[in-house]
Amino acid sequence: MSQRSYFRDDPDPDNDRLERENFAARTINTLGEIRKQSKSSVSGLIAPWGAGKSTTLQMIVDGLEQHNSSPWTVVDLNPWLYSDVDALQLGFFVALREALPREQRWSRKRERVGNFFTAISPMGKVNGLAGVDASSALESLGEKIAGDVSANALKKKAEEALEELEKPILFVMDDLDRLTPEELLMVFKLVRLVGRLPNIYYLLSYDEKTLLDLIQQTSIASGNRARARDYMEKIIQVRFDVPDLRPRQKANLVDSAINELLATYSIELSKTDSETFGSLYRNCLRHYLTTPRAINRYFAQVDAFYDSLNDEVNFIDFALVTFIRTFEPGAYKNLTGAWRDELLGEAIELHFSRTKESVSDKEKRWHEMLADAHVARTNIPGIYKVLLSLFPRLHPDGGSLTARQRLTESQGIGNRDYFDRYFNFGVPDDDISDVSLQRYINQLEEASEATSLNIIREALLNDTQRTCRKMQQLLAGKPSASTALLPVLADAYAVADHELFSVDGSALLHVEQLASLAITEVEPDKVAETVNAVNGRAFGAIMLSSALSTLKNTETPLQPDLISCIARILEERVDALTRRPLTEVSSHDFRHVYHWRITAGKDVADPRLRQALLDGRWSALDFAARCVGVVVSGRAESLSELHFDVLDEVIGLNYFYAELEALMSEDIPLPRMHHYADTIENRRIMALGQLKQRRDRDRATPEG
Numbered sequence: 144m145s146q147r148s149y150f151r152d153d154p155d156p157d158n159d160r161l162e163r164e165n166f167a168a169r170t171i172n173t174l175g176e177i178r179k180q181s182k183s184s185v186s187g188l189i190a191p192w193g194a195g196k197s198t199t200l201q202m203i204v205d206g207l208e209q210h211n212s213s214p215w216t217v218v219d220l221n222p223w224l225y226s227d228v229d230a231l232q233l234g235f236f237v238a239l240r241e242a243l244p245r246e247q248r249w250s251r252k253r254e255r256v257g258n259f260f261t262a263i264s265p266m267g268k269v270n271g272l273a274g275v276d277a278s279s280a281l282e283s284l285g286e287k288i289a290g291d292v293s294a295n296a297l298k299k300k301a302e303e304a305l306e307e308l309e310k311p312i313l314f315v316m317d318d319l320d321r322l323t324p325e326e327l328l329m330v331f332k333l334v335r336l337v338g339r340l341p342n343i344y345y346l347l348s349y350d351e352k353t354l355l356d357l358i359q360q361t362s363i364a365s366g367n368r369a370r371a372r373d374y375m376e377k378i379i380q381v382r383f384d385v386p387d388l389r390p391r392q393k394a395n396l397v398d399s400a401i402n403e404l405l406a407t408y409s410i411e412l413s414k415t416d417s418e419t420f421g422s423l424y425r426n427c428l429r430h431y432l433t434t435p436r437a438i439n440r441y442f443a444q445v446d447a448f449y450d451s452l453n454d455e456v457n458f459i460d461f462a463l464v465t466f467i468r469t470f471e472p473g474a475y476k477n478l479t480g481a482w483r484d485e486l487l488g489e490a491i492e493l494h495f496s497r498t499k500e501s502v503s504d505k506e507k508r509w510h511e512m513l514a515d516a517h518v519a520r521t522n523i524p525g526i527y528k529v530l531l532s533l534f535p536r537l538h539p540d541g542g543s544l545t546a547r548q549r550l551t552e553s554q555g556i557g558n559r560d561y562f563d564r565y566f567n568f569g570v571p572d573d574d575i576s577d578v579s580l581q582r583y584i585n586q587l588e589e590a591s592e593a594t595s596l597n598i599i600r601e602a603l604l605n606d607t608q609r610t611c612r613k614m615q616q617l618l619a620g621k622p623s624a625s626t627a628l629l630p631v632l633a634d635a636y637a638v639a640d641h642e643l644f645s646v647d648g649s650a651l652l653h654v655e656q657l658a659s660l661a662i663t664e665v666e667p668d669k670v671a672e673t674v675n676a677v678n679g680r681a682f683g684a685i686m687l688s689s690a691l692s693t694l695k696n697t698e699t700p701l702q703p704d705l706i707s708c709i710a711r712i713l714e715e716r717v718d719a720l721t722r723r724p725l726t727e728v729s730s731h732d733f734r735h736v737y738h739w740r741i742t743a744g745k746d747v748a749d750p751r752l753r754q755a756l757l758d759g760r761w762s763a764l765d766f767a768a769r770c771v772g773v774v775v776s777g778r779a780e781s782l783s784e785l786h787f788d789v790l791d792e793v794i795g796l797n798y799f800y801a802e803l804e805a806l807m808s809e810d811i812p813l814p815r816m817h818h819y820a821d822t823i824e825n826r827r828i829m830a831l832g833q834l835k836q837r838r839d840r841d842r843a844t845p846e847g
Contacts, residue, residue, distance in 0.1 A: 161392055161435065163195060163385070167202035170383050174203075174344070175213050177381060178311055182341040185334055185378055188348040190385035192320070193436025196348050199385055200317055203346070207313065216312045218242045223318040228329045235333050236260035239343070242312050252304035259301035262294045263336070301340060308342040315346050320353035324360045331378050347379070393432060397424065400442040401462075407446075408453050416459040419532055423463065427525030431470045444469050451569045454578050460556040463529055464565050471526060473516035479566050482512070487559045488536035502539050509537075533557055559647070560609045575602045577613060584617050587624035596627060603635040603654075611653035618660055625664035626673050629687075632658050633680035641775045658690035659699075667702055674708040681731075684712045688738035706742065713739035717748070721755040725765035730821055733769045737789075745792060753794045763802035766790075767834060768826035774817055782819040782826060785833040800838050807835040 170188070177184050188203070190196045207215045220238050225231040240260060243253050314334075319327060334345050358364050358371035388396075401420075405412065412420075432438045445465050452461060468475040484490040500508075506527065513523045531537050534557040554561045554577065563571050570576045580602070583595035602610040618625060632654055639650035665673050677683035687709045694701060716735045720728050740748040755761045770790055772783045790796055800807070814832040819825035 161195060161388065163199045164202055166386060167199055167206055170203050171206045173381070173383070174207070174215075174313070174346070178213065178344070181380075183339060183343050184380045185345040185347065186381040186383060187351075187379040188346055188383045188385065189351050191352070191434055192350050193434035193440075194385055194387070195435050196350075196385060197317055200315065200346075200348050204315055214310050216242050216310045218312055218314050220314055220316050221318055222316060222326060222330050223321045225326075228326055231326060231329055232333060235330075239312065239314070244308075252307070255297070255300040255304045259294070259297040262297045298340075305341045305343065311342040311344055313344045313346060315348070317348040319347055319349040320357075322357070324357045327354065327357050328361055328363070331374075334378060346383075351375075388433065388435070390429070393429060393438070394424075396435065396438045397428075397432060400438065404442065404446060404449070405458070408449065408458070410453075410458050412459065416457070420459050420462065423525075423529055423532055426528050427522070428466060430522065430525060431466070441466060441469050448568045452564060455554065455570055455576060456561055456564050457553050457555045460533055460554075461565060463533055464556055467526070467529065471516070471518050471522075474513060474518055474526060477512070477516055483562075486530070486534040486537055487557065487562060489559065500539065505539055560612055573606065575606070575610060575613070577617075580610075580613055581617050584614070584621055584624045587627045588621045589623075591623075591627055596631060599628065600631045600634065603631060604638065607635055607639055607650040608647045608653045611650075611657045614657055615660060618657070618664065620664070622664045622666045622669070625661040626666075626669050629658065629661050629665070629673055629677045630680055630683065632661065633677050633683040633686050636686040637680065637682040655686065655689045655693060658686050659693045662687065662690055662705065663694065663699055663701070665702065665705075667704070670702050670704045671708050674705075674712060678712040684709070684716055685731075685734055685738055688713060688742050692741060710739065710743035710747075713742055714748075717751070721751070721760055725761050725769055726823055728769065730769070730773065736769075740789075749793050756794055756798070763799050764806070764827055764830065765823070767799055767803075767830035768823060771826050771829045771833075773821055780821050781817045782814075782821060782829050783816055785830055785837075787833075787837060796834075796837070796841075799834055803831065803834060806831055807838065811835050 174186070177186070188196060188200055190199070204217050204219070207217055218238050220235065222231055222235075225234050237260075240253060240257050243249060243256060316330065319330065322330065330347075334347070354375065355368060355371045358374055359366050359368060363374050364371035404410075432441060445462050448465070449458070449461055464475075464478070467478070478486065509527055509530070510523050513526055514520065518526050533555070536557060554564075556562055556565045560574075564574070575598075580599070583592075583599055586592040586595045587599075599610075599614075614628075618628070636651065636654045636658070639654050641649050641651040662673075674687065677687055680686075691701075691706065691709055713735055716732070717739050720732060720735070725733070736748075736752065740752075756763060756766060767785065767790060770786045772786060773780050774783045787796065790799055811832050813836060814829045819829060
C-alpha cells in the first residue's frame with residue numbers, strides 16, 4: 144500500500160493544500176471585528192461533509208489561541224459526546240464555568256455564574272456531573288431566603304460578572320450535523336439563552352443541508368424547508384462558508400493521489416488508459432469527487448485492494464470499477480449479477496434476436512436499468528459512459544477499433560478472462576495468475592523445467608480457451624519455451640472441444656492458433672527435432688498441419704524445413720495406413736490423409752492414394768466411406784456430406800460408380816444428414832446413398 148494515509152479522517156492543519164489557512168486567517172480577523180461590535184454573537188462555519196471543516200476549525204482555534212493582540216479563551220465542546228439532552232445541557236454549563244478565570248478575585252464571580260446555571264439546570268442532575276457541587280452551588284441558604292434568587296436575578300448577577308472578562312470566551316462546537324433533532328434543538332436553545340451573556344461567543348461547525356433536514360423533522364418546521372431555514376437564520380448571525388474546491392484543486396488532489404499509486408505499484412499508464420481516465424473524470428467522476436473526504440475515500444479503496452491484483456488486472460479499469468463500488472453500490476452489485484452476460488457479450492439471445500435494437504433504444508433501456516439500481520437521474524449519463532468504457536461489447540457496434548483492441552490485448556474488466564478478478568480482489572482458484580504464467584514460460588525459456596511444464600499442461604487441459612488466449616500474449620519471442628510447449632499443446636488438442644456456438648470460442652481452434660504462434664518461434668536447427676517430438680502424440684501431426692494451414696493464410700514467414708518436415712511425418716502415417724484395410728483405420732487416423740494432401744500437395748499425395756485403390760489395398764466403398772464428413776459440436780459427432788471433390792481428384796467419380804454398380808443397383812434410401820453416428824457401417828450407408836444420388840443426377844443431366 145502507499146504511504147499516504149487515505150483512511151485518516153482527523154483534522155490535519157499541518158497539511159494545507161487547499162488554501163484553508165488563508166480562509167482561517169480571514170475568519171479570525173472577522174471574529175475580532177465581531178468582538179469589537181457585539182458583546183455576544185453566534186457564527187457558523189459551514190461546509191458539506193468531508194469538505195475539511197474540522198481541519199479549518201482547528202486552524203481557526205490555533206490562530207485564536209496564538210493571537211497575542213486580541214487573545215481569546217477557546218472552549219471546545221462537542222455536543223455529540225453527551226449521552227442525552229440533560230447531560231448535554233449540564234456539560235454545556237460546566238464547560239463555560241470552567242472557562243472562567245481561576246484567580247482568587249474571580250471566585251465570587253464564578254459562584255454567581257454557577258448559581259445562574261444551577262437555577263436553570265435540570266433538577267436532580269447537577270450532582271451527577273463532574274465539577275458541579277449542588278450543596279454549594281447557591282451562595283447560602285440565608286442569601287437565598289433574603290435575596291432575590293429568581294432565574295432573572297441570577298442571570299443579571301452572572302452578566303455583571305462576565306462583563307469584567309478580559310478575554311472573551313469562544314465556544315467552538317463541531318459535529319452538530321451528527322446530533323438527533325432533539326439534541327440539536329437543545330444546543331440552539333442553550334446558545335440563544337446563554338448567548339445573551341456578555342463576552343460569550345459561539346462558532347458552530349456543520350453541514351447546512353444536514354442541519355436543515357434535522358430541523359425539518361421537528362415541530363418547529365414540521366417538514367417545511369423554508370421554515371427550517373428561517374429558524375437557522377435566527378440562530379446564526381454570521382456565516383463563514385468554507386469555499387468549495389475549485390476544479391483545479393480537485394483535479395490536483397486526484398492527480399496527486401493517482402500519481403502516488405502509480406509510483407507505489409510501479410505502473411506506467413499507456414496513452415489510451417490516461418486519456419480514458421481523463422475523459423471519464425471530466426464526464427462523471429468529478430461530480431462525485433467534490434470534497435477532500437470523497438477523494439480520500441475513493442483512493443483509499445483503490446489502494447486497499449489493488450495490491451493483491453498488481454500486474455493481474457488493468458489499473459485504470461480497477462480504479463473505475465472501484466469508483467462504481469464506492470459511490471454506486473447498487474449498480475456495482477448488478478455488474479456480477481443481472482448485467483454480467485450483456486456486459487461481456489455472453490447474452491446469446493441478444494446476438495440472435497430478430498429485432499435489432501437501435502442505439503437510442505439501448506441507451507434508454509440502460510438508463511432505466513441504472514435508475515432501478517438507485518443511480519440518481521443526474522448521474523446516469525456519466526455512469527453509463529463509464530460502463531461503455533469498461534465494457535466495449537455494450538456498444539451496439541462493439542465499440543471503436545481502439546476499444547476492441549484494448550479489450551483483447553489488455554487485462555481489462557471487459558475481457559471475460561479477467562472479469563472475475565476485479566470482484567474477487569485476487570486471482571480465483573480456477574484461474575492461473577498472469578504473473579505466474581509468465582514466470583513459468585520464462586523458466587521454460589531458460590531451461591526445460593518439468594514442474595513449470597506440468598503446471599501449464601494442467602492449465603491448458605482444464606481451462607483451454609483462457610490459457611491459450613493468455614499465452615498468445617506471453618509466448619512471442621520465446622523459442623525454447625515454444626519448443627517445449629508444442630507437445631503439450633498436442634495433448635490439449637487431443638481432448639479439445641470444437642464448439643462453434645460457444646461464447647468462449649472453440650477450444651480446438653484456440654489450440655491451433657497458439658500452435659501456429661509456437662511453431663514460428665522454433666529455431667531453425669530445432670525444427671526437425673520438435674516436429675518429431677510433437678508427432679509422438681496421437682494428434683500431433685494433425686495439429687501441426689492445421690496450424691500450418693492457418694499460417695499459410697497469413698504473411699508470417701515460415702522456416703524453410705517446416706513444411707517438408709510436417710509433410711514427411713504425415714506421409715509416414717498415411718503410408719502405414721495404406722498397409723491396413725480401411726475397416727481397421729479410425730476416423731481420426733484417416734484425417735491424416737486429408738492433412739497430407741493439404742501439406743504435401745495433391746500432386747504428391749493423390750498418386751499414392753490412387754495406387755492403394757488400384758492395387759486393392761483399399762476398397763472403393765471403404766475409401767468413399769472414409770471420405771464422408773463429420774460435424775462436431777462439443778464432443779458430439781455426426782456424419783454429414785460426402786467429399787465428392789476428394790473422390791474425383793484422387794481417381795474420378797466414374798471409378799466409384801463402376802466399382803459400386805452392383806451395390807448401387809439395389810434400393811438404397813437417401814440417408815439423413817447429421818443423423819448417423821460415426822461407425823464404418825453408417826459411413827458406408829452415407830457414401831452409397833450420396834454416390835447413387837450423385838450418379839443418377841449426373842446421368843439425368845447430359846454433358847454439354
